[in-house]
Amino acid sequence: MAQLLAMDTRAYPTHSRFVDLSGQQFGDVKVKRYLGRRKESIYFVCECVCGNEFAGSSTDLRRGATKSCGCHKRAPKKEKQR
Numbered sequence: 001m002a003q004l005l006a007m008d009t010r011a012y013p014t015h016s017r018f019v020d021l022s023g024q025q026f027g028d029v030k031v032k033r034y035l036g037r038r039k040e041s042i043y044f045v046c047e048c049v050c051g052n053e054f055a056g057s058s059t060d061l062r063r064g065a066t067k068s069c070g071c072h073k074r075a076p077k078k079e080k081q082r
């Protein structure tokens with residue numbers, strides 16, 4: 001969790017483009033709460049269906065780039081192995 005602590009968690013975004021994704025579901029990822037900001041990206045605490053917690057950027061979540069903590073990429077897909 002060291003990388004999470006490096007973020008500026010004090011600065012809760014107040015600009016109009018900020019969308020609080022807390023409680024929303026993206027694929028196997030559930031957004032738990034606002035985490036912080038790093039540079040131009042806004043991060044949320046996300047929980048994967050496998051139980052992993054990780055920091056997900058709001059940009060990636062909303063465009064569908066973050067659908068799991070990464071466990072799906074490592075696990076081989078059975079559908080393709082016929």
Ligand SMILES: [Zn+2]
Nearest residue numbers: 048050069071
């Ligand atoms: Zn996972």
